[in-house]
Amino acid sequence: MKKTPSTPKLTKFPRSRRALAIPLTFLILFVSTLGLISITYFFAVQKVSAESQTLRIATAKQDLLDLDQSVMSVVWQPGSARIVEISDSGGKINIQPLTGSLTISVSDKQDLSQTVYNQTTGQVVYELPYSDSPDTGLFLRGDSRTISNQSGSPSTQLCIENGVEHPEIQLRYRPVLSYIVAGTEEGKIVNNLRIYVINMNKSDVVALFGKIPLRISCESTQITTSTYTVPYSIDALSITSVMNGISGQTVIPISSTTEGAIINVEIVQSNIKIERSLM
Numbered sequence: 001m002k003k004t005p006s007t008p009k010l011t012k013f014p015r016s017r018r019a020l021a022i023p024l025t026f027l028i029l030f031v032s033t034l035g036l037i038s039i040t041y042f043f044a045v046q047k048v049s050a051e052s053q054t055l056r057i058a059t060a061k062q063d064l065l066d067l068d069q070s071v072m073s074v075v076w077q078p079g080s081a082r083i084v085e086i087s088d089s090g091g092k093i094n095i096q097p098l099t100g101s102l103t104i105s106v107s108d109k110q111d112l113s114q115t116v117y118n119q120t121t122g123q124v125v126y127e128l129p130y131s132d133s134p135d136t137g138l139f140l141r142g143d144s145r146t147i148s149n150q151s152g153s154p155s156t157q158l159c160i161e162n163g164v165e166h167p168e169i170q171l172r173y174r175p176v177l178s179y180i181v182a183g184t185e186e187g188k189i190v191n192n193l194r195i196y197v198i199n200m201n202k203s204d205v206v207a208l209f210g211k212i213p214l215r216i217s218c219e220s221t222q223i224t225t226s227t228y229t230v231p232y233s234i235d236a237l238s239i240t241s242v243m244n245g246i247s248g249q250t251v252i253p254i255s256s257t258t259e260g261a262i263i264n265v266e267i268v269q270s271n272i273k274i275e276r277s278l279m
Contacts, residue, residue, distance in 0.1 A: 060089040060126050061140055064169045067124065067214065068141060068156050071173075074218040075198055075270045081217035083277050088211045090129040091166070095206035095214075095274050097122040100172050103242040104147075104195060106265060108234045108254070116226055116265050117175075122200030124171040124274065127163060135160045136167055142174070146248030147241035149177045155198055157243075173198035175241055179252050187259035188229070193237070193252070194266045203274040213277040224267045231260040 063086045070082040086093050100123035107113040141158040148155070155173045162168070175197050182190040202219055206212070233256045240249045254261055 056089040057128060059087050060091060060128060060169055063087055064126055064158060064171055065140060068158055068171055070216045071198070071272055074216055075272060076221060077218050078220050079218065081215060084214050084216060086212045086214060092127045092207060092209050093212050094125040094127065095203050096125060097201045097203040097205060099123055101244060102175070102197070104175060105240050107238045107240070108230065109238065110232070110234065112228055112230060114228065117195070117197065117267055119199065120201050121173065121197065122203055126169040128167045128169065136162055145174065146243045146246055147175050147177065147239060147250050149250045149252055155196065172243070174243060177239060181255045185262055187257060188262045189255040189257055190262045190264065191254050192264045192266070194268055197267060197269045198272055199269050200272050200274060202271055204276065206276055215275050215277040217273050219271040219273050222269045222271065226265045228263045228265070229260065230256065230263065233258055234261060237263065
C-alpha cells in the first residue's frame, strides 16, 4: 500500500522588529527635518521682509528730511534753486499745492479782531506702502504747534500720520513770528509784528511712484503790511493760527501808553515752487 505524499508546509519566516524600526526612524527624522527647515525658512523670510520694510521707511524719512533741508536752503532767496531726488522706497510722492489751509488772525480781546492771512500753502506727502507704522504721530522735525514765537524755532512740521489707506510722511510749514518795539508816534508806542510764511501753493501737482528728481526754487518774497491804531491801553495781543483745521495760539506782549498803541502787522511770504526736475 502506497503512502500518499504529504503536502509541503509553507515555512513562515519570523518578522524582524528591528528591520521595521529602522525605516520608520528614518521617516520620522526626515519629516522632522523638513518641518524644521520649513519653520526656519518662514522666520528667515519674515525677518528679511521686516528688515527690508524698516530700510525702506528709513530711506523715505531721510528723503523727506533732505527735501525740507533743500527748501530751507532757498527760502527768502528769490532766484535760488536746488535739486533733490526722492528714492524708490515702494511708496508714492505727492506734491499737493492746493491743500494745507492756513488762517492767521490777531485779537486784543477788546475791539481789535482781524484776519491777516487766509490761503492754502500746500504740503508734500509721501505715502508709505505699508498697512501700519510704529512711528505714527512722530515728528521728524518741528512739533505740533501751529505757530511759534520762539527765536530759532523751525517753521518745519515733518511728521508721520495715518493717511486714508497708508501711513504718510507729511511735510508742511507753520508761521513763525517776531516782534519789536519801535519808538512812539503821536503819543502811542509803535509795535512791529512780523509773521513769516512759507507758501508752496505755486508748486506743480505731482503724484508718482518710483525714483523722482524734484526741483525746489524760491520764486519771490512778498511783504504785506497792515496797521492797527488802538486808542486805549493794552498789554498783549493774541495771534491764532489754524492749519488744516487745527488751531493754535500764542500771546505776545504789547507796549502802550494811556493814549494807546500802534500795531504794524507784516506778513513776509516766501513763495516756494516744487516741480519734477527734467535733469
